[in-house]
Amino acid sequence: MLGNFLIGLREGLEATLVVVILMAYLVKSGRSHLLPKLWIGIGAAVSISIAFGALLTFGPRGLTFEAQEAIGGSLSIVAVGMVTWMVFWMARTARTLGTELHGKIDAAATGAAWGIILVGALSVGREGLETALFLWAAAQATGESTVPLLGAVLGLAVAVLLGYLLHRGVLKINLGKFFTVTGIFLILVAGGVLSYGIHDLQEAGLLPGLHNLAFDVSGAIPPDSWYGTLLKGTFNFSPATTWLEAIAWWAYVVPTLYFYLRNYRRSQAARKAAAARRATQSLPADTAPVSSRAAAPVS
């Protein structure tokens, strides 16, 4: 029971976490109208995964191990690219919060709607096939006992619940800190997704170095413990991490964070300047500077 519950929880968290943060992002930046787009992407990914999983479980053909790993791995890496784009898009548009401008900017970026759909689909879909196969296996076992399926479904449900609570909690963060906190969090999660994808490709033999471990703390953090599960489900932390994974994580997180924080500080400055001008001169809102070079960063 517990084992299957934890697998469901882990897979569920991996899928929901990015989605939850993105939802909060959309709501907080006054773009709730894009939420349905996110759901369309998620729905598509879930149904494709479940159908594909059923086909592979009950159909005449299975998927080779390499292909399965390659799908999970490459989708994860594409997902990282998309999430990174989202974070920066959000950071750029955060500047227009509280002004009339953001509607115009969103309208200009029609690609963004597709972007949202894709991010949702990829965040859920990259692990979708593996999760679906696991769920179908649990469903097959119901002939003998319903406990495994119950555990798996409960785990998924708890993941969704945790996601919902997180969503509520994140919304409570004040606007000043919100973008910094969630941006950093998303970048850390995306870094984990990247190493996860690399590990999949290493297992499939498409990338080398599967056995060159940077560290192995699986003794201290067993992967089947509740805390191991949570660490894996949230930050994709793997107790036995290969060098390639570790290097990819750092190589992604450090520069991305640097550029994100730099951008963010500039937009903060621009926002403050605009707000100050509006307050003092009661200018029309749409004169707020839009260019990121409009104001010097606040130190």
Added chain:
Amino acid sequence: MPASPRRAFSSLAALAVVAPLALTACTDNAKPAAGATDGPISVSSTDKECTLSAVTAKSGHLTFDVKNDGQQVTEFYLLAEDGLRIVGEVENIGPGLSRKLVVTAPEGKYLTACKPGMQGEGIRAAFTVEASGTTASVDSDTKALLDTATKQYVSYVKDQTEQLLTGTKAFAAAYASGDAAKARSLYASVRMHWERIEPVAESFGDLDPSLDLREADLEKGQQWTGWHKAEKDLFPPKGYTALTAAERQKLSQKLVADTQTLFERTRTLTLTPDKLGNGAKELLDEVATGKVTGEEEIWSHTDLWDFQANVDGARIAYQNLRPVVALKKPELAKTLDQRFAALQTELDKYKVGDGFKYYIELTPDQVKQLAALVDALGEPLGQLTAAVVL
């Protein structure tokens, strides 16, 4: 940050759709391997044990039905013999669940592993895949097998070079100090290490003539050095003037220095599968053109030692490549196995203690018989490279 989100998206979207499609590879579900009497192999993984219903299977598609009968989440792996390369795995097998692993495996030795708790080495056991009529043709497997083959042959070359260097030093010391009896006794056995890896040594163009040139092949104005100059001095023909102590000294030093160079160059040796295949063929050609005629060791008559060493080198190269040959051209593998064996059987007839009969002791018929067997082996061996690299 994409300057044009729309363009960035369409390309990303295309990538997201195409990547999995391009990588998708299907395999038949649970189709028992052709010729296998038993279908899927059932695996029971508990917290302490990993029990398989069979530890051998026929090559082709293998299906493992892995059931977790323990309390911990488990994983099941099929690993290559080195215990490192993953041939296939299933993860996330919760307590009470069964997951299926379908892999395509060529014949060979493997390891199975259950990992209750998803960490560590897992509970490992040996697993053998036997040849069946169906050949698995998985390119990634072939590549891995070829990598292993070249790696093994490089190790062999390094090992032989080490022994050659040690032996050459001992031979040179005895020869330079005038201990002719000891030098004569070492001559043939030390040279075997050279003859086994001759194609590799020949690939370093300058070393082969300076170490292994025969007097008959000397060109005008060329300095004669190497093994055969010492051979002539140790097994002198009638009317031969022996070298002076100083000349022997010089010849020995050069012999050791050249061998040292060969040793150093082979430390960083890299080979490709075609080099193994062509090298095996070259060694057999060496036998056909040099050893069968008795020209190589014209004074010492230790041609059979060289003969055996050339055959060894060719056989090792072939055996390293054999898993790939068996996969792609099973008929060729069978032929080569038989003909190597036939030639070895014939060679064994002339074994004397650690060594062989002198070549002049063989009758013309015996020489003819050896030549016929060499030719019979050379012909299929010529197809080896094409079989493994195409």
